[in-house]
Amino acid sequence: MKIEQIYTGCLAQGAYYIESNGEVAIIDPLREVQPYVDKANANHSKIKYIFETHFHADFVSGHVTLAEKTGAPIVFGPNANPSFKAHIATDGEVFQLGKITITVLHTPGHTMESACYLLKDENGKDYALFSGDTLFLGDVGRPDLAQKAAHMTQEKLAGILFDSLRTKVMTLADEVIVYPAHGAGSAYGKNLSKETIGTIGEQKKINYALRADMTKEEFIKEVTDGLLPPPAYFPMNVKMNKEGYENVDDIIKEAVAYDPKTFELVANETDALILDVRHQDDFASGHIPRSIFIGIGGNFAPWVGALILDAKQPILLVTPSGKEEETIMRLARVGYDNTLGYLKGGFEAWKNAGLEYDTVPSVTAKVLEEKIATNAIVFDVRKPGEYEAEHIVDVPSAPLDFLNEHLAEFPKEEPFYLHCAGGYRSMIAASIVKARGYDNVINVLGGFDAIKKTGIKTTNYVCPSTLK
DSSP: OEEEEEEETTTTEEEEEEEETTEEEEESOOSOOHHHHHHHHHTTOEEEEEEOSSOOSSSOOSHHHHHHHHOOOEEEOTTOOOSSOOEEOOTTOEEEETTEEEEEEEOTTSSTTOEEEEEEOTTSOEEEEEEETTBOSSOBOOSSTTHHHHTOOHHHHHHHHHHHIIIIITTSOTTOEEEESBOTTOTTOSSOOSOSOEEHHHHHHHOGGGOTTOOHHHHHHHHHTTOOOOOTTHHHHHHHHHHOOOOHHHHHHHOEEEOHHHHHHHHHHHTOEEEEOSOHHHHHHOBOTTOEEOOTTSSHHHHHHHHOOOTTOOEEEEOOTTOHHHHHHHHHTTTOOOEEEEETTHHHHHHHTTOOOBOOOEEOHHHHHHHHTTTOEEEEOSOHHHHHHOEETTOOBOOGGGGGGGGGGSOSSSOEEEEOSSSHHHHHHHHHHHHTTOTTEEEETTHHHHHTTSSOOEEOOOOGGGOO
């Protein structure tokens, strides 16, 4: 028996490759599926099943394409209603995989079709639970995403999740390994661990939602408390996972490499968004006017989903050399399939063609300290929880997630400074406000990590009106 967790840090997502005696099951595959096929072929094995724990909201699963390539059936838990052919399993249904078995545990609550998959070893002993978004390490799935589809309140769904956890998950032996669908960095939970593999016993001890003496009412209150609005792209990803999508290989083939003059022409004719994915320092040094920065070196796909509200928006890319296909792939993972093409030769080709470009001024935290002494205008674009923990005295919160709602607060005529934790998110914010005509924005290098090393005064006092 072989179990391999294939973890994608950008999405904080875990897919799983399980093999026994020449037969393979894939759980929650990413959209690019050829690596799973290649792995099975290299082991002289055959992909027999494709298991989906639920209709994912934060990425487009590879189940449809993988089924087309391999002929393996797609398996969902009860209540699933996809538009394509799939096997809708019953609660407790058992699937033989080589010398092991995988049992469906219907665990509604996060969504009504949510299922966990219990792997039993060759001796029939419970060995591992693939818990999807029902159980994370340190948290449980948020119960507010499926309200419309389930025609229920988040409180009702949370109550159902409580029952699922108590009757299907917490009854398992402490030594059963837990393989969740997500880890820290996902928008699916509030308290996700940085670890990606745990055990049932560990979670009973440390997971706030699995306390033995917890009442259903306490569970509902704690699980629903403090949930931030989900990113706007979530419903679109659910729709794609339920109805199907284009093969990502075709999307890559359709993207065109444009020379600088043609790139500029296409941008003007199509009203495409120019997305620059280089390092933030490179973007600051020079970029195409009105382009938006979201670097592939950070949490690229989630920020694309949070900030580019129309998934059908035509996109033109400026990438580091050799990163063109990877960027198109990573956009497609969250359903952004309308990439028209990319700048051939990258930004250097644009500069060499003598075309206009722009820059973003930056200052060090030490310089910011001097500016604050003369009443500089500063905004903190970190998440509300980071701001609440500690922030610069008298500096308001303008979270990147909700930046559009704070644009009116930014001055048009005088310089203002943006900072995040390390410099990645503040450059995203700077690119957005600059594209909106705020040419007086200045980025703080190193962000709050650098600010804390200066004499700038900080506090954890929060004025409620400054937070979303």
